[in-house]
Amino acid sequence: MSAPHENHQERTDFWRLWTGSTISQLGSAVGMVALPIIAVIVVRASAFEVALLAALTAVTTQPLFIVLGGLVATWADARRSLFAAAGVMCAAALLLPRS
Numbered sequence: 001m002s003a004p005h006e007n008h009q010e011r012t013d014f015w016r017l018w019t020g021s022t023i024s025q026l027g028s029a030v031g032m033v034a035l036p037i038i039a040v041i042v043v044r045a046s047a048f049e050v051a052l053l054a055a056l057t058a059v060t061t062q063p064l065f066i067v068l069g070g071l072v073a074t075w076a077d078a079r080r081s082l083f084a085a086a087g088v089m090c091a092a093a094l095l096l097p098r099s
Contacts, residue, residue, distance in 0.1 A: 065091050066092065
């Protein structure tokens with residue numbers, strides 16, 4: 001049951017946001033798996049080189065997206081800034097050391 005104040009445009013915007021986020025997450029996951037496989041098969045990279053590649057990818061991309069997420073959060077309205085803050089927290093969680 002939908003809320004009486006909810007209109008079609010808000011629902012369409014949500015589905016566009018959700019679809020874009022899903023496609024982005026899927027692309028990131030495929031890239032995290034495909035890049036090391038390509039490095040091993042095509043370049044014949046060693047285990048150390050694949051680990052170094054993964055570490056450099058994380059070190060260079062995560063801070064960039066944290067900064068961009070903060071900029072988007074300051075320029076967007078309240079609903080969108082909440083979504084951006086959730087993305088920043090997810091990125092920060094990825095940077096935490098794993099046991």
